[in-house]
């Protein structure tokens with residue numbers, strides 16, 4: 001009888017535990033409110049200053065968060081330099097000579113650790129906040145969302161994972177769709193998040209084939225790209241991803257309707273054949289409200305990918321190195 005009671009007691013405890021402890025710890029927008037209420041305003045002011053120095057840096061910070069999240073989750077792994085134990089992500093094909101903003105992340109980290117008097121804000125959270133703030137500074141208050149916080153930093157990084165998990169600009173719609181699906185993101189997320197290309201630049205090497213060889217492109221637009229990007233040489237020449245490169249707006253989508261997407265992967269989202277993706281591009285081109293709503297929701301989803309939380313990982317003291 002006693003053993004029967006003990007057994008049912010144990011079962012009761014186990015059931016209670018599984019009900020109370022969520023299988024995946026949740027992020028919260030108020031994560032730093034008690035431990036360091038200055039954290040978010042300090043990060044915002046460093047981002048604002050950096051964008052005043054150079055408008056493009058907002059785009060670069062947004063992209064860092066994306067490239068962090070798509071490689072083993074949003075864990076700050078993209079920021080790690082190579083070590084004896086691993087080759088980091090910085091020299092992976094999509095990143096090499098391409099991702100930037102590491103110095104601004106260092107500047108944010110120094111300022112926030114100083115304000116908090118100790119290292120409590122993770123590098124992964126810094127990327128999430130800096131991405132949100134960049135978009136809001138360049139696009140206005142309708143793009144502000146409550147950024148969820150409490151991510152922890154990885155103690156490793158992987159160039160191989162970056163090479164295989166980040167989508168290249170040569171991908172077709174179906175390849176983009178399955179890449180996003182592998183990250184738990186759907187076609188709506190794909191089209192909304194590709195709106196990240198409303199700001200920033202791409203190198204000649206990423207759009208040369210489109211400028212010279214593709215047919216699904218406006219011919220005047222292709223001619224102007226060929227001026228910026230010679231057949232040979234000039235690999236690092238830059239072109240703007242949309243016509244209003246320092247403003248988050250819906251020009252990116254209206255350009256796709258006119259076959260003026262810069263990257264092959266951009267134009268794949270609109271081919272005028274009535275696909276779900278076509279419909280979303282049309283919707284966002286006419287409605288900045290719909291774009292803002294969906295972009296914010298998808299950024300939150302992307303920011304939740306495969307997190308380290310609680311006591312997993314660490315909070316780095318230097319974003320470039322594990323503690």
Ligand code: HEM
Pocket residue numbers: 056058059060061062063066097098099100167168169170171176193194195196197199200201202203204206241263265
């Ligand atoms: C859908 C698949 C995507 C592909 C194939 C792709 C590809 C690219 C490529 C090739 C560049 C130019 C890189 C260079 O020449 O150095 C670029 C730039 C950029 N991407 Fe994406 N991207 C994708 C999705 C995204 C997403 C989801 C975001 C953010 C939400 C994003 C944000 C950016 C930004 C802001 C830039 C400009 C960065 C700068 O000027 O420093 N991209 N992307």
Ligand SMILES: *[C@@H]1O[C@H](CO)[C@@H](O)[C@H](O)[C@H]1NC(C)=O
Pocket residue numbers: 091092093096097
């Ligand atoms: C990265 O770019 C540098 C400079 O262009 C080049 O020397 C190096 O081989 C590249 N690394 C990889 C892994 O492609």
Ligand SMILES: *[C@@H]1O[C@H](CO)[C@@H](O)[C@H](O)[C@H]1NC(C)=O
Pocket residue numbers: 208209210212213231
């Ligand atoms: C155009 O396509 C051909 C055949 O695929 C390829 O050999 C060539 O390098 C491409 N040209 C450019 C400028 O990318």
